Amino acid sequence: MSVLALGEGLYEVESASDHTYLVDLEGGRCTCPDHVFRGVRCKHVRRVAIEINEGRTPPPGERAVGCHDCGETVFVDENAAGPVYCDRHALRSGDTVVDRETGDRLTVVDVSDLRADAVRIQATGDSVADYATNENYASDVPVVGAVYPHATVAPNGVVPESLRVYVFPRTRLEKRPAGRGRPATA
Ligand SMILES: [Zn+2]
Numbered sequence: 792m793s794v795l796a797l798g799e800g801l802y803e804v805e806s807a808s809d810h811t812y813l814v815d816l817e818g819g820r821c822t823c824p825d826h827v828f829r830g831v832r833c834k835h836v837r838r839v840a841i842e843i844n845e846g847r848t849p850p851p852g853e854r855a856v857g858c859h860d861c862g863e864t865v866f867v868d869e870n871a872a873g874p875v876y877c878d879r880h881a882l883r884s885g886d887t888v889v890d891r892e893t894g895d896r897l898t899v900v901d902v903s904d905l906r907a908d909a910v911r912i913q914a915t916g917d918s919v920a921d922y923a924t925n926e927n928y929a930s931d932v933p934v935v936g937a938v939y940p941h942a943t944v945a946p947n948g949v950v951p952e953s954l955r956v957y958v959f960p961r962t963r964l965e966k967r968p969a970g971r972g973r974p975a976t977a
Pocket residue numbers: 812821822823824825826833834835836
């Protein structure tokens with residue numbers, strides 16, 4: 792039997808005999824004769840529960856999406872917007888990333904839920920999405936703040952200007968494997 796998540800807690804189950812039934816998991820209902828005429832908890836409902844337990848099908852309220860960077864299947868909230876990333880490619884503060892436009896390495900300092908077309912760059916007043924070198928990236932993706940790792944260090948400490956945070960559309964940054972270039976945390 793194959794199971795397809797349709798969203799809103801509904802699943803399509805194709806039986807071995809080529810019949811297709813609709814399962815409402817939380818209601819424990821199915822369109823097959825076993826359930827409709829005999830009122831039993833049928834094998835289709837059980838199959839959907841097993842597929843969810845084994846991580847092959849998203850649970851009610853979630854949907855399956857491919858990771859933006861590698862295509863691996865990830866389950867996310869049904870209403871989640873924007874690009875989705877697997878554990879390996881998800882960004883966290885302190886991660887090292889590469890700017891796809893310039894090849895520069897940066898360190899992530901902030902991962903936001905705000906969209907690139909909703910965040911303004913202070914110097915110009917334009918949105919991050921409108922910024923010239925961001926034109927190849929979707930405007931509805933979240934923004935990420937990052938600093939260049941080559942901070943200028945003066946005799947009396949780090950020069951604040953060299954730690955300026957730059958804001959990028961999330962899809963412009965590519966995560967580097969952990970372990971290299973990761974700054975020591977205090
Ligand atoms: Zn059934």
